[in-house]
Amino acid sequence: MPKLTRSQFELAKFTFYLMTPITIMYYVGIDTDRKFNVPGYWPDPDTLNKIPKEPHEIQAELARIRQAKIEKRRRLEEKAKLLGITPDEEEEQDRAAADGSTQDAVEAVLTTDE
Numbered sequence: 001m002p003k004l005t006r007s008q009f010e011l012a013k014f015t016f017y018l019m020t021p022i023t024i025m026y027y028v029g030i031d032t033d034r035k036f037n038v039p040g041y042w043p044d045p046d047t048l049n050k051i052p053k054e055p056h057e058i059q060a061e062l063a064r065i066r067q068a069k070i071e072k073r074r075r076l077e078e079k080a081k082l083l084g085i086t087p088d089e090e091e092e093q094d095r096a097a098a099d100g101s102t103q104d105a106v107e108a109v110l111t112t113d114e
Helices: 006-029 032-036 055-083 089-113
Strands: none
Touching: 006 032
16 A cells, blocks of 8 residues: 555545535435425415505505404403403493593694694
8 A cells, every 4th residue: 555645645535525515416406306305385475465556456455454353352351251351341441531531642742742
């Protein structure tokens, strides 16, 4: 078996270090569809949400969202009534008064700034 000199050994190391990533990239880059294809990994474009772009589509989507919110709120209120979880009328009046006083305070600040 022949003896390697230091320079030959360094050349062999350099070749190995250079060729290893190139070989891996070559292996990975060839026929990736067959090697790494996972059926069903990417969703079908027909099942994805489509963002409305036209003004009438946007208005229709907003109306649908509002209707869904109203329906959800109605269902939750019915469920709360069945469970006996209803806010007291006094609490509702206090809340309404607080909202009104807050609104009055905001209007007062706005009018003083002008």
